[in-house]
Amino acid sequence: MPPAPGRSKLALLATLFVVAACHPSAGAPPETGAGVAARPAAHFPEGWRFEAGGNASFARDAMVSSNSELASRAGVEIMERGGNAVDAAVATGFALAVTHPSAGNLGGGGFMVIRMADGRTAALDYREIAPLAATRDMYLDEHGKLTDKSVIGPLASGVPGSVAGMTAALAKYGNLSLQEVMAPAIRLARDGFVVDSALYFSLRSSKEKITRFNGSAVFFPNGEPLQPGARLVQPALARTLQLIADRGPDAFYKGEIADSIAAEMKRDGGIITKEDLANYKPIWRTPIRSTYRGYSIIAMPPSSSGGITTVETLNILETYDKLPPFGSAHYDHLVAEAFRRAFVDRNTKLGDPAFVNVPVAELTSKSYAKELASTIDADESSRTPRFGATAGEPMHTTHYSVADSKGNAVATTTTINSGYGSGVFIRGAGFFMNNEMDDFSAQPGHANQFGLVQGEANAIVPGKRMLSAMSPTIVLDKDGKLFLVVGAAGGPTIITATTQIILNAIDNHMTLADAMRAPRLHHQAWPDTLFFERGGIAPATLDSLRAMGHHPVTRGSIANANGVMKVDGGFMGLSEPRSSGGAVGY
Ligand code: DON
Numbered sequence: 001m002p003p004a005p006g007r008s009k010l011a012l013l014a015t016l017f018v019v020a021a022c023h024p025s026a027g028a029p030p031e032t033g034a035g036v037a038a039r040p041a042a043h044f045p046e047g048w049r050f051e052a053g054g055n056a057s058f059a060r061d062a063m064v065s066s067n068s069e070l071a072s073r074a075g076v077e078i079m080e081r082g083g084n085a086v087d088a089a090v091a092t093g094f095a096l097a098v099t100h101p102s103a104g105n106l107g108g109g110g111f112m113v114i115r116m117a118d119g120r121t122a123a124l125d126y127r128e129i130a131p132l133a134a135t136r137d138m139y140l141d142e143h144g145k146l147t148d149k150s151v152i153g154p155l156a157s158g159v160p161g162s163v164a165g166m167t168a169a170l171a172k173y174g175n176l177s178l179q180e181v182m183a184p185a186i187r188l189a190r191d192g193f194v195v196d197s198a199l200y201f202s203l204r205s206s207k208e209k210i211t212r213f214n215g216s217a218v219f220f221p222n223g224e225p226l227q228p229g230a231r232l233v234q235p236a237l238a239r240t241l242q243l244i245a246d247r248g249p250d251a252f253y254k255g256e257i258a259d260s261i262a263a264e265m266k267r268d269g270g271i272i273t274k275e276d277l278a279n280y281k282p283i284w285r286t287p288i289r290s291t292y293r294g295y296s297i298i299a300m301p302p303s304s305s306g307g308i309t310t311v312e313t314l315n316i317l318e319t320y321d322k323l324p325p326f327g328s329a330h331y332d333h334l335v336a337e338a339f340r341r342a343f344v345d346r347n348t349k350l351g352d353p354a355f356v357n358v359p360v361a362e363l364t365s366k367s368y369a370k371e372l373a374s375t376i377d378a379d380e381s382s383r384t385p386r387f388g389a390t391a392g393e394p395m396h397t398t399h400y401s402v403a404d405s406k407g408n409a410v411a412t413t414t415t416i417n418s419g420y421g422s423g424v425f426i427r428g429a430g431f432f433m434n435n436e437m438d439d440f441s442a443q444p445g446h447a448n449q450f451g452l453v454q455g456e457a458n459a460i461v462p463g464k465r466m467l468s469a470m471s472p473t474i475v476l477d478k479d480g481k482l483f484l485v486v487g488a489a490g491g492p493t494i495i496t497a498t499t500q501i502i503l504n505a506i507d508n509h510m511t512l513a514d515a516m517r518a519p520r521l522h523h524q525a526w527p528d529t530l531f532f533e534r535g536g537i538a539p540a541t542l543d544s545l546r547a548m549g550h551h552p553v554t555r556g557s558i559a560n561a562n563g564v565m566k567v568d569g570g571f572m573g574l575s576e577p578r579s580s581g582g583a584v585g586y
Helices: 009-022 069-080 085-099 162-173 178-191 197-205 207-212 235-247 256-268 274-279 306-318 329-349 366-373 493-506 512-517 539-548
Strands: 057-059 063-066 109-115 121-126 283-285 288-292 295-299 398-403 409-415 473-476 482-486 530-533 552-555 563-567 570-574 582-585
Touching (some): 057 063, 063 085, 063 563, 063 570, 069 085, 069 398, 069 582, 085 178, 085 235, 085 398, 085 409, 121 162, 197 207, 256 274, 288 306, 306 329, 306 366, 306 473, 329 366, 329 493, 398 482, 409 473, 409 482, 482 493, 512 563, 512 570, 539 552, 570 582
Parallel strands (some): 530 552
Antiparallel strands (some): 057 570, 109 121, 109 409, 121 283, 482 563
């Protein structure tokens, strides 16, 4: 297949927008070095919106890749002041809460996977939890029908974990003080920053949600979204951040910020109380460790489904000595069938391990993967079983990647779920609350906002963490050295996009630039549909997949990833080519 020659006008416009939004380092060298010499330009289908062989940012010592160039710069600033990758991740996380309000947050939760240069690894779970007053059927109306209250408004929020998580990570693995790492975020909130077109379009598309609650004064000053070029100053948020920097997480969970959250909840019929906030604790967990073709995978365990589902998929694919060529129908077929099987397990067996017995060892074992792989027909798609037939017994988003000069690396994904979360903006404190309760099976067997059909293992229980797809992942090379830091936003497509970037880097020998620009597919078992990105599949491949029995459906874009790859002489970094952001290093 020849490299993509012609592109449509629309694709060209999209590419121009992306180039404007991404700011790869001016004059960044093409990906050079021994590790990269073995990575020739990929072949993408004709008409695909990105050209193969493109650039990413290059830096010698350290790199941060996130959905906000300003937030990536905050991380770099901290590393230039002597901070390590964890200090930088926390600085980037707090800065995202200022510059990327649709997803960066104080009112949400997340996961952090850490790999220190001395070999220590850690996984921090600061996922939100269901409030004490939550009930299993709280989102059903009197006729047993699912309402939209798990998605919009104050009832949609879980108890936020981000502040507890970021401060815990810093205390255990950082070098610098909370005040030092929060300084860039406080500056960005207090002095403001210039609104770019990405933020403008994002606000505009969420106008109804933001203005329905209390966000208008900050983001829609005259009833219109802040225009590109306007300065966004957030004094209330600056004050909140300063309180956290000065007094630590207690300011958020027990002090006046907790008062503001509880008051806002009470005013509009929410159920999060001061007791819920005071009880919140992040949890250090053992990362999921596995191997894939000699590389090591370090990934997030439950309450995320990310690590198990990624590893289960990779293990199935590893049973094939060599995958068919990228872009072929057989490649797409195998990858989709592997995802299908891993998602059946994900959606029926996984939940918060404090409430559900998750068979982690079995699901991530090579022998189980062999069993699953033996059920894949090389030329014919299987069918996802009817939901319920496989369910266990009743019992029951922005990503950023950081690497420093010492070999430490951090993969973090954090979320308020939908863009701008529940829409509820905490007056006086200056931030949005999440709508993470929708990640529970609000009605087991029925789809949530991502079309995910999940079971009893993920039903609502007070104090329980809702199952997540967030997949912050670190990959080491065959010598045990840092290779890739990656993860994504996008609901269940987080898992499939993260896995495909890993496949692209390992099996398809792509550069980071190609691995992230390559067209993506997605299969989540239910619905039994194979999703493709528009223009990302050759017509002949599509015909073959249909002939195999797949039900292909096109989508605009799949997922929003930010990655860093170690190459000889430094790091390549790239923020999502389909979205906005920036990879910055030094
Ligand atoms: O934790 C999860 O799986 C979801 N709350 C992630 C949501 C998400 O990625 C939305 N993003 N684009």
